[in-house]
Amino acid sequence: MNATATTAPNRSTRSPLRPVLRPRLSRNRIVIGLAKHAGMLSLLFVILYPVLWMIGASLRPGNETFTTLGLWAGDLTFDNYVEGWNAGSLSFGRYFLNSLVITGLCIVGNVVACSLAAFAFARLRFPYKRFMFALMLGTMLLPYHVTMVPQYVLFNELAWINTVLPLTVPKFLATDAFFVFLMVQFVRTLPRELDDAARLDGCGYVGIFGRIVLPLSIPAIGTTALFTFINTWNDFLGPLLYLNRPEMWTVAQGLNSFVDITTQSAYGQLFAMAALSIAPIVGFFLAAQRLLIEGIATSGLK
Structure with missing residues (x-):
């Protein structure tokens, strides 16, 4: 009887903590995962920017090829192709x-x-x-x-x-x-x-x-x-x-x-x-x- 009486309160005191800790851990993992994905996407954009700029420049008129560093500028045309x-x-x-x-x-x-x-x-x-x-x-x-x-x-x-x-x-x-x-x-x-x-x-x-x-x-x-x-x-x-x-x-x-x-x-x-x-x-x-x-x-x- 004493053994059961001592173990029962321990179970009751631990069980309320688990639902509190799990949401916090899951939120931290989500935030860390979003931060990693955002950093990888930013790095990917920096790597692909020259290619994207080249594609954008191919769709501009000849006199607007080097007018800007942006991806799109002026009227788009397929004459260059x-x-x-x-x-x-x-x-x-x-x-x-x-x-x-x-x-x-x-x-x-x-x-x-x-x-x-x-x-x-x-x-x-x-x-x-x-x-x-x-x-x-x-x-x-x-x-x-x-x-x-x-x-x-x-x-x-x-x-x-x-x-x-x-x-x-x-x-x-x-x-x-x-x-x-x-x-x-x-x-x-x-x-x-x-x-x-x-x-x-x-x-x-x-x-x-x-x-x-x-x-x-x-x-x-x-x-x-x-x-x-x-x-x-x-x-x-x-x-x-x-x-x-x-x-x-x-x-x-x-x-x-x-x-x-x-x-x-x-x-x-x-x-x-x-x-x-x-x-x-x-x-x-x-x-x-x-x-x-x-x-x-x-x-x-x-």
Whole structure:
């Protein structure tokens, strides 16, 4: 009787405090959450402001392009898009087509070559594998400008100038060490028991690669494809070196044609076509962002 008498008051004294503390804690969490979201949205606006200003400038008349730092000013017009698309002797759509062809070939080359090289380094055993892997990683320390002149001399001797071959063929040779390293790290996370089970079913190295490793490496492949798309689409120096004819120009070269140091530059048309040129990158990123996160998080690069 004494035990029950002493415990009953304790329960009665604690129970009224719980409904008081819980609303306070929930309110604090809500306030902190709103403050975090407000700060993130403010930071996002600062980051995206140059892009939003460029889009706003593309919708202004040519004489109002640099009149204000605001997003919208004056009358909105789509003349810059129409004139920029049809400027010059070639339509800007031709530059989009050239960039899509080159980018598509580079994506295929990088995915095929880098996945094969990654499978070899991660699964096969051959002499001097560690040395060759270290040598491959060492190529990441070489800037592009060091190999630019020898490559140009080689491609010139092969009569590849003014073709897409200098920009696409090297991708099929696993020359991007970063993507090989990324895919090696991903393939190493795959259990080797899957390879042993495939060998029991009669698969060789080709079967293991095509039926086991390649389907499970979709996140790493998506990451490789996304970064290859962005790097190739935005590349200006490579096409500038090897593509001299206007009908072979890419989007980056087409944008450069709107700027002229000798005469007046068409900045309104430049901003309009620049706004269109980032649309494929944004779309490709939104479509592959889940694979991008999985590929980086599971490959040890996080």
